[in-house]
Amino acid sequence: MTGAKRLLDDCFLHDGDRLRHDEALAILRDRVRPVAGTETVPLEEASDRVLAKGIISDRNIPGTDNSAVDGYAFCAADHAATGGFFPISARIAAGHPATAPLLPGSAARIFTGATMPEGGDTVAMQEDCETHEQDGRPFIIIPAGLKAGANRRRAGEDVAAGSPLLEAGTRLRPQELAAIASTGTSTVEVFSRLRVALVSTGDELRRPGAPLPKGGVYDSNHYLLRALLDGLGARITDVGILPDDPETVRAALARTAADHDAILTTGGASRGDEDHLVEALDAIGKRHMWQLAIKPGRPMNFGQIGDCLTFGLPGNPVAAMVCFLLYVRPVLSVMGGGSFAEPRRFQVPADFSVPQKKPGRREFYRGSLATDTQGRTVVRKFERDGSGLITSLREADGLIEIPEDTVSVVAGEAVAFLPFPELGLRAR
Numbered sequence: 001m002t003g004a005k006r007l008l009d010d011c012f013l014h015d016g017d018r019l020r021h022d023e024a025l026a027i028l029r030d031r032v033r034p035v036a037g038t039e040t041v042p043l044e045e046a047s048d049r050v051l052a053k054g055i056i057s058d059r060n061i062p063g064t065d066n067s068a069v070d071g072y073a074f075c076a077a078d079h080a081a082t083g084g085f086f087p088i089s090a091r092i093a094a095g096h097p098a099t100a101p102l103l104p105g106s107a108a109r110i111f112t113g114a115t116m117p118e119g120g121d122t123v124a125m126q127e128d129c130e131t132h133e134q135d136g137r138p139f140i141i142i143p144a145g146l147k148a149g150a151n152r153r154r155a156g157e158d159v160a161a162g163s164p165l166l167e168a169g170t171r172l173r174p175q176e177l178a179a180i181a182s183t184g185t186s187t188v189e190v191f192s193r194l195r196v197a198l199v200s201t202g203d204e205l206r207r208p209g210a211p212l213p214k215g216g217v218y219d220s221n222h223y224l225l226r227a228l229l230d231g232l233g234a235r236i237t238d239v240g241i242l243p244d245d246p247e248t249v250r251a252a253l254a255r256t257a258a259d260h261d262a263i264l265t266t267g268g269a270s271r272g273d274e275d276h277l278v279e280a281l282d283a284i285g286k287r288h289m290w291q292l293a294i295k296p297g298r299p300m301n302f303g304q305i306g307d308c309l310t311f312g313l314p315g316n317p318v319a320a321m322v323c324f325l326l327y328v329r330p331v332l333s334v335m336g337g338g339s340f341a342e343p344r345r346f347q348v349p350a351d352f353s354v355p356q357k358k359p360g361r362r363e364f365y366r367g368s369l370a371t372d373t374q375g376r377t378v379v380r381k382f383e384r385d386g387s388g389l390i391t392s393l394r395e396a397d398g399l400i401e402i403p404e405d406t407v408s409v410v411a412g413e414a415v416a417f418l419p420f421p422e423l424g425l426r427a428r
């Protein structure tokens with residue numbers, strides 16, 4: 001990251017002068033690069049990690065043509081001549097391929113996943129067949145009408161030998177781990193875990209478990225952010241709670257920046273007399289952006305101290321979570337070798353109205369999905385706006401995004417909805 005494109009340091013900015021959401025994203029997208037080294041880990045420890053080296057499958061998956069069902073393998077071209085009456089000449093189970101080709105005009109008893117016999121191209125499901133015995137020999141009656149190749153899975157139909165399986169930069173979800181395992185690979189080269197420090201600030205804060213003085217507030221943001229970082233594969237350092245004291249804040253940030261890739265702070269982001277984060281950042285580092293034309297999350301700041309990136313999240317829990325999801329998550333993803341993924345927006349009819357919205361800023365409401373009387377999916381806005389209401393986050397399925405130039409929302413009109421899973425969270 002080099003020199004800021006645009007620095008804003010006027011705390012009395014009007015929304016029109018603040019950095020817009022798209023501008024903020026463009027700055028972040030532009031400037032952030034992967035910083036993590038790489039390491040080789042066993043597949044058991046690779047969940048949520050980012051692949052540092054692409055994987056090419058050196059084999060076909062499945063490895064052989066095999067049966068998709070329990071039944072009888074035969075050659076479709078033999079059906080007319082046999083009238084569907086086949087002697088059973090072999091038995092083939094998964095893991096025990098036939099050692100000889102199928103005798104012409106005969107069928108093989110076969111089980112799901114077992115390798116197709118040479119000379120057989122089609123499998124009849126056992127439920128559709130009738131067994132028969134003649135002269136002490138087993139026969140199977142296979143109904144007409146099965147297409148050649150029915151119930152047969154082709155070698156390489158999932159992945160062909162020599163084809164790229166996964167690209168570097170892929171975050172490994174359960175299904176990617178399964179795909180890697182299916183190629184027989186037991187270790188993967190992934191980007192090292194980012195070292196991320198969490199800092200809470202505010203004299204009023206205490207950790208759960210400690211007694212709370214009058215006017216005190218439990219540090220819920222620490223637990224919010226810690227859990228939001230799940231899935232990014234970061235190594236978390238808990239710096240604890242810093243008091244509202246400029247010297248202490250500055251010293252702790254300088255010390256922490258020396259051996260971390262990123263610091264996430266909460267609280268003290270705006271410019272009250274007791275808010276020292278921005279001041280500390282200006283004194284010992286560089287501020288790249290501050291004050292966004294969004295709600296909630298207006299005082300979010302972003303900067304760096306040496307090589308360590310800093311994210312100053314607002315103290316209000318809703319603002320902290322929204323800013324994390326919109327800005328911190330994609331940046332940490334890129335720093336850790338992954339992609340800067342834009343969440344997909346879905347147009348959903350609003351089950352609410354907003355008679356008057358302030359123009360010039362983008363607003364994010366907490367939204368939950370519901371079904372209206374005609375069975376359509378609609379989105380409801382949490383009725384209260386407070387940025388301190390953790391309840392609103394719990395009751396939400398995602399964020400409703402209202403663009404800068406919109407000044408009202410009429411019930412029934414389509415609004416952009418960002419489901420939480422698009423932002424890396426689990427569904428309720």
Ligand SMILES: Nc1nc2c(c(=O)[nH]1)N[C@H]1C(S)=C(S)[C@@H](COP(=O)(O)OP(=O)(O)OC[C@H]3O[C@@H](n4cnc5c(N)ncnc54)[C@H](O)[C@@H]3O)O[C@H]1N2
Pocket residue numbers: 200201202204205217218219220221222266267268269270271272275296297298299313314315316317319387388
């Ligand atoms: N005069 C102005 N006042 C405020 C402005 C403004 O522009 N001018 N902006 C408001 C907005 S928007 C927000 S958001 C908050 C941001 O405040 P800070 O980031 O400076 O945070 P604090 O003042 O320290 O705390 C705000 C609020 O959040 C609670 N908090 C803080 N940390 C935690 C934590 N770790 N866990 C739970 N709750 C926490 C804190 O007790 C306060 O209630 O400022 C507005 N004010």
Ligand code: MOO
Pocket residue numbers: 294295296297298299314316318319387
């Ligand atoms: O970011 Mo603040 O939450 O708009 O209240």
